[in-house]
Amino acid sequence: MPLTAQEQARIRDVLGYLNVTAAASIQLGFPRASQALFLVQASMGRVLPEAEDIIRKHLGECDRLDAELSAARSRLKAESLGELHLNPKELGDLRREQRYWAGRLADALGVPLNIYADRWGSSSVNMRVEHG
Secondary structure (H helix, E strand, C coil), X not given: CCCCHHHHHHHHHHHCCCCCCHHHHEECCEECCCCCHHHHHHHHHCCCHHHXXXXXXXXXXXXXXXXXXXXXHCCCCCCEECCEECCXXXXXXXXXXXXXXXXXXXXXXXXXCCCCCHHHCCCCCCCCCCCC
């Protein structure tokens, strides 16, 4: 079964793309920084039937990680609970895992994550360069 409109909206959200009408994507008379959205839209409409389960699996992982991040926030105020010591790196670990699964989803669709999305930690196109 092709991706539903709700699944497509969730995919756009996970990848960091707009979920608004075309008119709302104009900023100061220019298209907002989401030029690759057309690639995402086109890819979602061309998912091979045999790959639909893969896309849904990756999307499900992203949804579960969003839920885990939301649940983890309730533990931020405590450092320990009796003999139980909470992991202070939990949010960072979950965000790294979230980035991994969003990347898997993007790869499966053959599209980039939106590098301008705050979700992916950048409002610029600067990239780290490693020498070695």
